[in-house]
Structure formats: C-alpha cells, structure tokens
Amino acid sequence: MGYTAKFRVWRGTDEDGALNDYDVDVNEGEVVLDVIHRLQATQAPDLAVRWNCKAGKCGSCSAEINGRPRLLCMTRMNTFDQSETVTVTPLRAFPVIRDLVTNVSFNYQKAREVPSFTPPPDLKAGDYRMQQIDVERSQEFRKCIECFLCQDTCHVIRDHEENKPVFAGPRFFIRIAELDMHPLDTLERKHSAQEDYGLGYCNITKCCTEVCPEGIHITDNAIIPMKERVVDAKYDPAFGLFRVLRARSKSTKTMNEQADRAWSLLCSVEAGDVDYASVRSDVEDAMRQAKGVASTGTVLASLEALDHFEAGRLDEAAAEAQASLSWHRSAQERSDAWVTLARVYDAQERPTATVEAIENARRHWPDNPRLRHFGGDERRP
Amino acid sequence: MTQTDHSGPLAAGTGAPGRAHITLRTLRTDRWWVQPAITAGVLFSFVIYATWRAFENAYYYATPYLSPFYSPCVAENCAPGSDDLGRLVGDWYPLSPALLILVFPLGFRMTCYYYRKAYYRSFWLSPPACAVAEPHRTYTGETRAPLILQNSHRWFFYAGLVFNVILTWDALLGFRNSDGDWGHMGLGTVVLLTNATLLWLYSLSCHSCRNTFGGRLKHFSKHPIRYRTWTFVSRLNTRHPLFAWLSLFGVALTDFYIRLLATGTISDPTFF
Ligand code: SF4
Ligand code: SF4
Ligand code: FES
Ligand code: FES
Numbered sequence: 229m230g231y232t233a234k235f236r237v238w239r240g241t242d243e244d245g246a247l248n249d250y251d252v253d254v255n256e257g258e259v260v261l262d263v264i265h266r267l268q269a270t271q272a273p274d275l276a277v278r279w280n281c282k283a284g285k286c287g288s289c290s291a292e293i294n295g296r297p298r299l300l301c302m303t304r305m306n307t308f309d310q311s312e313t314v315t316v317t318p319l320r321a322f323p324v325i326r327d328l329v330t331n332v333s334f335n336y337q338k339a340r341e342v343p344s345f346t347p348p349p350d351l352k353a354g355d356y357r358m359q360q361i362d363v364e365r366s367q368e369f370r371k372c373i374e375c376f377l378c379q380d381t382c383h384v385i386r387d388h389e390e391n392k393p394v395f396a397g398p399r400f401f402i403r404i405a406e407l408d409m410h411p412l413d414t415l416e417r418k419h420s421a422q423e424d425y426g427l428g429y430c431n432i433t434k435c436c437t438e439v440c441p442e443g444i445h446i447t448d449n450a451i452i453p454m455k456e457r458v459v460d461a462k463y464d465p466a467f468g469l470f471r472v473l474r475a476r477s478k479s480t481k482t483m484n485e486q487a488d489r490a491w492s493l494l495c496s497v498e499a500g501d502v503d504y505a506s507v508r509s510d511v512e513d514a515m516r517q518a519k520g521v522a523s524t525g526t527v528l529a530s531l532e533a534l535d536h537f538e539a540g541r542l543d544e545a546a547a548e549a550q551a552s553l554s555w556h557r558s559a560q561e562r563s564d565a566w567v568t569l570a571r572v573y574d575a576q577e578r579p580t581a582t583v584e585a586i587e588n589a590r591r592h593w594p595d596n597p598r599l600r601h602f603g604g605d606e607r608r609p
Numbered sequence: 610m611t612q613t614d615h616s617g618p619l620a621a622g623t624g625a626p627g628r629a630h631i632t633l634r635t636l637r638t639d640r641w642w643v644q645p646a647i648t649a650g651v652l653f654s655f656v657i658y659a660t661w662r663a664f665e666n667a668y669y670y671a672t673p674y675l676s677p678f679y680s681p682c683v684a685e686n687c688a689p690g691s692d693d694l695g696r697l698v699g700d701w702y703p704l705s706p707a708l709l710i711l712v713f714p715l716g717f718r719m720t721c722y723y724y725r726k727a728y729y730r731s732f733w734l735s736p737p738a739c740a741v742a743e744p745h746r747t748y749t750g751e752t753r754a755p756l757i758l759q760n761s762h763r764w765f766f767y768a769g770l771v772f773n774v775i776l777t778w779d780a781l782l783g784f785r786n787s788d789g790d791w792g793h794m795g796l797g798t799v800v801l802l803t804n805a806t807l808l809w810l811y812s813l814s815c816h817s818c819r820n821t822f823g824g825r826l827k828h829f830s831k832h833p834i835r836y837r838t839w840t841f842v843s844r845l846n847t848r849h850p851l852f853a854w855l856s857l858f859g860v861a862l863t864d865f866y867i868r869l870l871a872t873g874t875i876s877d878p879t880f881f
Contacts, residue, residue: 295636323627387622435739
C-alpha cells in the first residue's frame with residue numbers, strides 16, 4: 229500500500245546547506261534509497277547521492293537517516309511510522325561534497341598507512357597450510373564492505389576533528405586485528421596499534437558495532453582483544469616475565485641438547501672410535517646451534533676447548549680450557565677442562581704440567597671417564 | 610522548503626569546517642537518552658547503597674552468613690565469627706573492615722570493559738549515545754593518565770578470582786547452622802550460592818579472561834585445548850553485560866538480605 233511520506237533531505241555544499249522538506253510517494257517494500265531516487269526523478273533532479281549495488285554490499289550509499297548512520301539501500305521504509313518525517317543527511321564526520329555525497333578519502337589515507345599482510349619471507353605461495361579455526365577470527369573482519377559507517381559514528385573523530393591525524397578508526401582496528409590474529413603474519417602490530425594508530429583513543433563505547441551493517445563485532449572481537457594484546461606486550465610484567473622465562477628455558481634446552489651432541493661426538497674422537505674429520509661437520513653444526521642460543525660466550529668454553537684440541541689448535545684449546553676453569557663452578561666441568569689441558573700439555577711435551585693437570589682433573593672428579601685416556605695412571609700419560 | 614537556522618553556534622565536532630552545515634547536536638528522533646539515564650540511575654543507586662553499607666560497619670554478619678561487602682573480614686574489629694581468614698590487620702585500624710578490601714571488587718568493575726562503556730556513556734557523556742555529540746571540547750580517550758590505567762584491568766581480574774574463591778567458601782560455610790554444625794541449609798545459603806555463581810559467571814566472561822585462555826594465541830590449531838577453552842569463554846563473553854548487571858544486583862541484594870537477618874528484621878527460613 230503506497231502512501232505519501234514526509235522527507236527532509238540535506239542539500240548543499242561545503243559552503244552552505246540546509247534541510248529541505250519534500251512530500252514523496254512511497255510504495256510497499258521500498259527502501260529509503262528508492263524514495264531518494266523517486267525524489268531525483270520527480271522533484272529534485274540535481275540531488276546528489278552515491279549508490280551502486282542496492283544490496284548492502286558495496287558500501288556506497290552510507291548516509292544518516294533520522295540522525296543514525298545507515299545504508300540508504302538497507303533501511304526499509306516500513307521501519308518508520310507513516311506520519312513520521314524521515315530526515316536524510318550526508319555523513320557528518322567527513323567533508324561534504326554535495327548533498328548526500330561526502331568525501332571519505334580520510335579512510336583511504338588510513339588504509340594505506342596499515343602495512344599489508346606479511347608472511348614469512350621464505351614461505352612460498354603453495355606452502356600456506358592452516359586450518360579453518362586458525363583464520364576464523366580474521367574472516368569475520370573480511371566481511372567489511374568499507375561503508376565507513378563505523379568511522380562516521382565514532383565520536384573520537386566525529387566530535388573531534390583534531391584527532392583525525394592520530395586515530396585510524398574502528399574499520400582499521402579490525403584490519404589490524406585481522407592481521408595480528410593471522411597465523412602467518414609476521415609483523416609486530418601491537419605496539420604500533422597503540423602508538424601509531426591510536427587504539428588508546430577508543431573508549432570502547434561500541435557505537436561502531438551498533439552501526440555496522442555487516443554485524444561485525446568490532447569492539448568485542450577486534451578492539452578489546454587488540455587492547456588486551458597491547459597489555460600483553462606493554463603493561464603486563466608477569467606475562468612478560470613468563471614469556472622471557474619460557475623463551476629462556478626453550479633456548480637453554482636447545483643449547484644443552486646441541487652441546488651434548490657435539491660433546492659426545494668429540495668424546496668418541498678422543499676415545500679413538502672415529503676420526504675428527506668424519507664428524508667435523510656434525511660437530512660444527514651442533515656447536516653453531518648451541519652458540520646461537522647461548523646467553524654468553526663462556527658457557528660453552530670447555531666444549532670449544534676440546535674441539536680446538538681435536539682440530540689441532542693447541543693454543544686456542546689451552547685458552548678456552550683456562551676460560552672454562554675461571555668460569556665454571558661445577559666440579560665436573562672443571563675436571564673436564566683439566567683433562568683437555570692435560571692433553572694439550574702432553575702434546576706440547578710438558579710432562580710436569582701434564583701430571584699436574586691430571587691430578588687436578590682427578591681431584592675435581594675422580595671418576596671422570598675421560599681420565600681413562602691416560603690409562604688410569606696419573607703419573608704416566 | 611524550510612531553511613535551517615545557521616545563526617547559532619555549530620554543534621561540537623560535527624561543525625568542523627567542510628562538513629555539512631547542520632547546527633543540531635543530533636538529528637536522532639528516538640529517545641536515545643533513556644538508556645544512559647537508566648544506567649546512570651542504577652549505577653548511582655548502587656554506589657550510594659554500597660558506600661553507605663561500607664561505612665555502616667554493622668549488620669554484616671548473621672551467623673553463618675557474611676556479607677560480600679565485608680568478605681574477607683580481616684580487621685581486628687570484625688564481628689565475632691566473621692573472620693575466617695584471620696584478623697590480618699592490627700588493631701591500629703579503626704575503620705570499617707569493608708574499606709580494606711573494597712578496592713579490589715571496585716577496581717575490577719571500574720576497569721571492566723563493559724562498565725567502562727556504561728559509565729563513559731552515562732556519566733561522562735562521551736558520547737551519551739551514538740551520533741549524539743559529546744559536550745567535551747577535547748578528547749584523548751584512554752591514551753594518558755589517569756585513563757591509561759584502565760590497562761590494569763587484568764590485575765583486578767586476577768584479584769577478582771581470589772575473591773570469588775573466598776565468596777564461594779563463604780557460601781559453603783552457609784551449610785552450617787547458627788551453632789556452627791554442618792549439614793544445614795537455609796535461604797541465606799541459596800542467596801550466597803547464587804551470588805557466588807553470578808560472580809563466577811561475571812569473571813569467566815571477562816575480556817581479559819578470554820584473552821588469557823586463548824585470545825592471545827595466533828595459531829589455534831596448535832593449541833586445541835586452549836582453543837576449546839577460548840570458545841567456551843567466548844560464548845560466555847557475549848553475555849558479559851548481562852552477567853555484569855546480574856552480579857552487581859546479586860552482591861547488593863545478598864548484602865541487603867544479610868542486613869535484614871542481622872538487624873533481626875526477618876529470620877532465615879531453614880530447609881534442614
Ligand atoms: S568503540 Fe571505540 S572505535 Fe568504536 S565507535 Fe566507540 S570509540 Fe570509536
Ligand atoms: S566495519 Fe562495518 S561499519 Fe565499518 S566499514 Fe566495515 S562494514 Fe562498514
Ligand atoms: S548501494 Fe551498495 S551498499 Fe547501498
Ligand atoms: S570484567 Fe568486564 S571485561 Fe573484565
């Protein structure tokens with residue numbers, strides 16, 4: 229059933245403008261955009277309005293209806309009382325071009341400022357493997373049609389033009405969240421969310437969520453989780469400590485494993501089971517990995533000493549063994565360093581020093597299996 | 610055709626140069642002020658009631674029930690029997706025991722993401738409702754002190770968990786009769802249990818909780834158990850505002866019920 233509706237439409241430019249009253253016919257099942265088009269066709273041929281899909285999918289027809297940011301094509305006329313005056317204005321957070329058309333380039337500027345998806349550099353396109361649950365959160369944000377209604381309604385910039393340079397707005401917070409929650413994205417986005425994009429300006433009053441035509445839970449699923457991630461990264465000493473300790477214990481584990489691997493290879497060289505050349509690359513690899521995660525250069529000194537010795541670098545071997553002695557407090561490590569020194573002195577044909585070193589080694593750890601190398605007789609190497 | 614009046618000052622913000630020249634603060638025609646007005650009214654009443662009760666320093670213990678405003682009771686001047694954690698604070702402390710502990714639940718609710726929305730809108734009018742201009746000339750949100758301290762929410766969340774355990778224990782103590790014998794139950798027990806349940810629902814649906822249990826992960830499929838927990842907490846999280854209100858009423862009504870018992874206005878109906 230058709231009726232005649234009262235419409236007030238803002239007409240004007242950035243210079244000046246006003247609300248204009250119109251009486252216009254409405255048919256059953258129509259949306260506000262249909263009525264605006266009828267106005268164009270009948271009474272206001274020069275009325276400017278931006279639209280495209282008429283299906284709520286292109287995000288072009290954003291405007292404000294009775295003061296609320298909405299899509300013209302998705303606002304049904306039957307949601308209004310027939311006697312009600314329907315007021316239509318352009319978006320009020322952005323500069324107006326003419327009538328209902330605004331300049332939303334602020335949003336394109338902000339879009340360019342957010343770095344795009346950055347997968348690990350060595351990952352090839354065909355190697356992306358992930359499960360649905362890994363991308364579910366990000367997918368909600370991909371529903372965005374870029375209507376910018378959320379940006380328009382956000383009081384941080386709607387009511388405070390001066391915040392525009394420092395605030396990216398809800399549409400870009402979901403973009404940042406989308407990427408930060410993506411399992412393959414490698415960029416640090418938590419500090420920048422707060423320091424570069426103004427996440428802290430949002431006071432989670434949820435107007436963006438209220439107006440989003442795609443029903444994206446902007447505040448609950450993007451902004452608040454990002455705020456929590458910022459706290460993880462910046463304000464939570466316990467979590468920070470936990471992370472450091474966990475990373476430490478992980479790397480300590482790697483270091484110990486690799487150092488043990490290198491050590492046992494070198495011990496079998498020492499025992500004469502294999503020759504150095506055949507294990508050399510394995511030893512080097514293990515030592516490189518161990519050193520990569522070692523917290524200081526000295527924790528691996530006794531290992532390095534033995535490696536130098538087996539490689540024939542006697543002076544370096546002696547220096548590392550001495551370093552190990554001055555550094556390590558454990559009796560076993562000291563004993564091992566003394567055994568290595570004994571071998572160096574032996575090779576240098578310094579019998580007194582050799583015997584002394586063996587005695588020291590035995591004193592620290594009488595059962596050191598490496599002492600067998602000296603035939604169990606400390607006086608006769 | 611009518612022209613809008615341009616003589617008045619432009620509305621805050623939306624009057625910035627280049628924007629459509631509209632002087633009205635909002636063109637909303639619905640009763641947008643109802644929601645913030647109700648929120649402000651209810652929160653204000655709660656604050657008045659809680660302040661009065663915290664300072665009253667009386668009628669908070671009706672054996673075996675302890676009011677949530679006074680639990681744990683750790684001051685020297687706690688009512689006999691109400692100090693199940695011990696009187697940890699020396700007798701130099703002369704004021705109401707409630708004031709010693711109130712900062713924790715208060716801080717928890719003040720920094721809660723939902724309550725922030727509620728009071729920023731209803732008390733600070735920032736904004737009072739969507740697309741209604743706020744009255745402030747400048748705005749920096751939560752970027753600097755004091756509001757940057759809202760980032761401490763998770764600490765209060767952790768403390769809140771401790772309080773939940775204590776209040777649950779209080780509810781279990783309610784299975785005694787006034788002589789301290791176990792195996793009894795009265796209406797007060799039900800009241801305390803309901804209160805504890807609502808507080809647990811409120812805490813478990815918290816956004817910091819959601820982040821802790823899995824929200825901070827990037828790769829859910831590598832952490833199947835945390836993913837399931839996160840899914841569960843997320844489901845509760847969608848009802849966080851509801852639990853926020855219910856638990857607020859829960860605490861106030863529980864306290865009120867115990868006050869009625871303690872003043873002898875009514876007596877606790879016992880089931881067994
Ligand atoms: S929740 Fe934050 S981003 Fe969304 S409208 Fe409110 S202040 Fe703006
Ligand atoms: S998040 Fe929603 S309101 Fe914002 S631009 Fe995207 S679709 Fe529009
Ligand atoms: S015309 Fe495409 S969203 Fe309205
Ligand atoms: S208690 Fe409300 S968000 Fe944490």
